[in-house]
Amino acid sequence: MKIPTPTYRCPLGRLQPEPVDIEALKQRGWRDQHVLVVNESDERLDFVEREFVRRIGERLYGKGGLRHG
Incomplete structure (x- = not known):
């Protein structure tokens, strides 16, 4: 009988940030x-x-900063 080996879940996976709708x-x-x-x-x-x-x-906040476009 073949028993499938469980896939390894990295403990760091839960530290991945959730995507945020800005x-x-x-x-x-x-x-x-x-x-x-x-x-x-x-x-x-x-x-x-x-x-x-x-x-x-x-x-x-004063003048300055980057101007894009």
């Missing part, structure tokens, strides 16, 4: 705590909204 996390943060996380280059924003976000960021 947009859902941002949405929950806004709804629960009124914390808004916005990327200046978010394509859902028009030019005026992106400029507004950029100016708020510069006013609160």
